[in-house]
Amino acid sequence: MTTLKELSKLLNLSVSTVSKALNDSHEISDKTKKRVHELAAKLNYKPNRIAQQLKSNRTKTIGVILPTVTNPFFAEVLHGIETEATKNNYDIIVCLSDEHLDKEERSLELLSNGSVDGFIMAVARESQVKSKTEHLEKTLNQGLPIVLFDRVVKSISCDKVIVDDFKSVYEATKYLIDKEERKEILLISNIEELSVGKLRTKGYKTAMSEAGLKPRVLNLGQSPDVEAEVYNNLSNYPEIDAVVSIDHITGIVAINMARKLGRAVPEELSVIGFGYEHTQLVSSPKISIIHQKAYAIGEMAMKTIIANLTLEAYEVKTQVVPSELKLSESTKKA
Amino acid sequence: MTTLKELSKLLNLSVSTVSKALNDSHEISDKTKKRVHELAAKLNYKPNRIAQQLKSNRTKTIGVILPTVTNPFFAEVLHGIETEATKNNYDIIVCLSDEHLDKEERSLELLSNGSVDGFIMAVARESQVKSKTEHLEKTLNQGLPIVLFDRVVKSISCDKVIVDDFKSVYEATKYLIDKEERKEILLISNIEELSVGKLRTKGYKTAMSEAGLKPRVLNLGQSPDVEAEVYNNLSNYPEIDAVVSIDHITGIVAINMARKLGRAVPEELSVIGFGYEHTQLVSSPKISIIHQKAYAIGEMAMKTIIANLTLEAYEVKTQVVPSELKLSESTKKA
DNA sequence: TTGTATGCGTTATCAT
DNA sequence: ATGATAACGCATACAA
Numbered sequence: 025m026t027t028l029k030e031l032s033k034l035l036n037l038s039v040s041t042v043s044k045a046l047n048d049s050h051e052i053s054d055k056t057k058k059r060v061h062e063l064a065a066k067l068n069y070k071p072n073r074i075a076q077q078l079k080s081n082r083t084k085t086i087g088v089i090l091p092t093v094t095n096p097f098f099a100e101v102l103h104g105i106e107t108e109a110t111k112n113n114y115d116i117i118v119c120l121s122d123e124h125l126d127k128e129e130r131s132l133e134l135l136s137n138g139s140v141d142g143f144i145m146a147v148a149r150e151s152q153v154k155s156k157t158e159h160l161e162k163t164l165n166q167g168l169p170i171v172l173f174d175r176v177v178k179s180i181s182c183d184k185v186i187v188d189d190f191k192s193v194y195e196a197t198k199y200l201i202d203k204e205e206r207k208e209i210l211l212i213s214n215i216e217e218l219s220v221g222k223l224r225t226k227g228y229k230t231a232m233s234e235a236g237l238k239p240r241v242l243n244l245g246q247s248p249d250v251e252a253e254v255y256n257n258l259s260n261y262p263e264i265d266a267v268v269s270i271d272h273i274t275g276i277v278a279i280n281m282a283r284k285l286g287r288a289v290p291e292e293l294s295v296i297g298f299g300y301e302h303t304q305l306v307s308s309p310k311i312s313i314i315h316q317k318a319y320a321i322g323e324m325a326m327k328t329i330i331a332n333l334t335l336e337a338y339e340v341k342t343q344v345v346p347s348e349l350k351l352s353e354s355t356k357k358a
Numbered sequence: 359m360t361t362l363k364e365l366s367k368l369l370n371l372s373v374s375t376v377s378k379a380l381n382d383s384h385e386i387s388d389k390t391k392k393r394v395h396e397l398a399a400k401l402n403y404k405p406n407r408i409a410q411q412l413k414s415n416r417t418k419t420i421g422v423i424l425p426t427v428t429n430p431f432f433a434e435v436l437h438g439i440e441t442e443a444t445k446n447n448y449d450i451i452v453c454l455s456d457e458h459l460d461k462e463e464r465s466l467e468l469l470s471n472g473s474v475d476g477f478i479m480a481v482a483r484e485s486q487v488k489s490k491t492e493h494l495e496k497t498l499n500q501g502l503p504i505v506l507f508d509r510v511v512k513s514i515s516c517d518k519v520i521v522d523d524f525k526s527v528y529e530a531t532k533y534l535i536d537k538e539e540r541k542e543i544l545l546i547s548n549i550e551e552l553s554v555g556k557l558r559t560k561g562y563k564t565a566m567s568e569a570g571l572k573p574r575v576l577n578l579g580q581s582p583d584v585e586a587e588v589y590n591n592l593s594n595y596p597e598i599d600a601v602v603s604i605d606h607i608t609g610i611v612a613i614n615m616a617r618k619l620g621r622a623v624p625e626e627l628s629v630i631g632f633g634y635e636h637t638q639l640v641s642s643p644k645i646s647i648i649h650q651k652a653y654a655i656g657e658m659a660m661k662t663i664i665a666n667l668t669l670e671a672y673e674v675k676t677q678v679v680p681s682e683l684k685l686s687e688s689t690k691k692a
Numbered sequence: 693t694t695g696t697a698t699g700c701g702t703t704a705t706c707a708t
Numbered sequence: 709a710t711g712a713t714a715a716c717g718c719a720t721a722c723a724a
Contacts, residue, residue: 037710038712040710040711043702044709044710047703052710053710070470071702075700076701078408078700079716081716093427093433094430096430099428103426103428107456110465117450118440119444137359137407138717139449166402306611306614307640308617308618363718371694373717374696374719377717377719406717409717409719414719
């Protein structure tokens with residue numbers, strides 16, 4: 025890699041003159057500027073980023089810690105984060121916690137050494153279940169800002185970008201009750217222990233109780249055979265006339281199992297799931313979803329961390345990205 | 359952030375003594391080491407990574423440039439890359455080309471300024487279609503190694519990690535011919551213009567021609583309505599008795615459309631697709647897949663770039679990660 | 693055993 | 709208009 029020193033030698037100029045010339049300082053004559061720029065271009069000179077970072081004490085790099093990236097929700101969030109980062113000349117260092125607390129702690133620790141200016145993260149399942157937050161506090165106390173998204177920790181004071189979990193499921197449930205006249209609505213969950221799972225379930229239960237209906241919750245936990253469990257539940261309770269799934273998998277499973285049981289979707293059974301980009305493509309009939317704007321969440325998280333790092337008097341806040349009910353073929357009135 | 363200088367002041371020692379003590383140099387007395395370590399721990403001292411990078415002229419950071427991360431194949435590869443990186447104390451800076459040549463060029467250019475020690479990448483669709491490789495050559499010429507995976511550029515001399523695209527599809531097709539006695543086998547493709555698409559198609563065509571069968575290829579390109587196209591093709595050619603899909607979506611679509619047409623899977627129609635982690639969960643019957651070991655590909659790519667950066671006399675090579683035919687419910691004999 | 697000096701590449705301040 | 713010097717934080721060769 026070409027350095028300022030090399031350029032200065034070849035041009036018989038001092039390093040500082042070359043530096044100023046490249047930065048278009050008014051102190052430097054046009055003639056010199058031209059000479060410098062020409063040689064720099066010829067030798068493909070690029071200022072060493074690491075040296076700049078050391079000098080400025082800013083990396084323009086954000087640490088992004090995700091529980092997983094094979095879940096399409098997080099993949100899309102990452103897409104939004106990356107796009108917004110690129111737009112603002114930021115880099116992102118990506119770490120995956122694999123839903124484990126210790127990996128999350130380790131990533132945070134390892135990057136809190138000047139590698140990044142701040143973090144965007146969704147906490148690991150394990151961290152949320154165990155309510156461990158010391159590592160987050162410690163990072164914040166070191167002066168590194170954090171933007172939490174989706175899976176959020178209430179007790180911590182930092183920026184948050186969340187989804188309207190309660191409201192979206194409440195309204196979807198209400199839609200099934202009011203518009204589709206469903207009464208025996210089953211909620212399927214495999215994320216009961218997560219904050220978002222609790223909120224979504226609450227939305228469902230509230231809508232049900234307001235309508236005087238009895239809630240039914242099928243909690244799959246981390247079950248190895250999701251299909252069998254859904255099949256059995258639908259089979260054992262033939263009175264079920266609608267399903268609300270609060271993740272991106274079990275809604276499609278419900279559609280598939282309903283068909284196996286000879287239950288027509290949507291005539292006999294309405295299904296609403298959660299979804300993202302490609303979800304709708306791979307179910308038949310196409311599943312109606314609560315569409316989380318994952319990309320927008322990523323964008324907003326990145327915008328927020330940059331604002332925090334850039335603005336003078338910055339106050340942390342919680343922002344909500346509304347979801348959208350996208351009706352398709354698995355509900356009656358599309 | 360605490361620095362060596364601060365520690366040295368508080369301890370009345372020189373910076374270099376503190377540095378050596380923290381690095382457990384034999385030159386330093388145990389007593390001093392103890393004092394230093396204690397204060398360092400108390401003040402949560404961590405050596406500034408940027409300064410170390412500048413000093414050592416190595417970042418221990420790899421640039422990872424992916425076409426997209428919402429495709430589960432790339433998401434899983436990323437998972438493998440990240441895990442192996444963490445294991446070796448490397449960081450990854452992730453950039454997404456969104457399948458565009460210019461974004462790919464830009465990312466490569468921007469990170470070739472000392473930010474990373476090397477790259478792992480799969481080239482964008484556009485780059486591959488246009489056969490643009492100058493940006494790759496340029497990067498290699500600057501002394502930055504690249505590991506290409508999956509979508510590979512033949513003409514370029516660098517490490518490559520590829521899948522046995524030809525062989526896996528050849529064998530899957532042969533399986534349908536020999537074991538399931540299928541004769542009218544349709545290949546569905548939406549990646550015809552990619553190197554991997556060509557190879558997979560060639561595997562299919564070779565198996566067909568060896569068996570004296572007529573190939574049928576449904577090339578979807580970037581069609582907006584995949585379902586309709588698949589539906590129409592299956593409908594127009596009722597003699598089709600098997601489908602080989604060479605991506606992770608259209609196999610499932612074929613299963614769904616077959617059902618719409620009242621064609622029993624697998625009795626009347628066998629289907630084999632491509633798949634990764636969650637693919638099998640969301641089709642009914644469960645789809646038989648050529649399972650690409652995406653995670654293993656990521657691991658191997660990372661191991662390879664580290665070897666290249668670490669080993670003295672390193673020779674670039676091409677490594678093949680074999681796929682596995684995973685039979686399930688969409689073929690007759692599981 | 694400890695300390696001094698130097699340099700990584702850049703930029704900013706202060707001469708000339 | 710140009711150049712010398714210092715500094716970011718760290719690590720190492722070289723004194724003492």
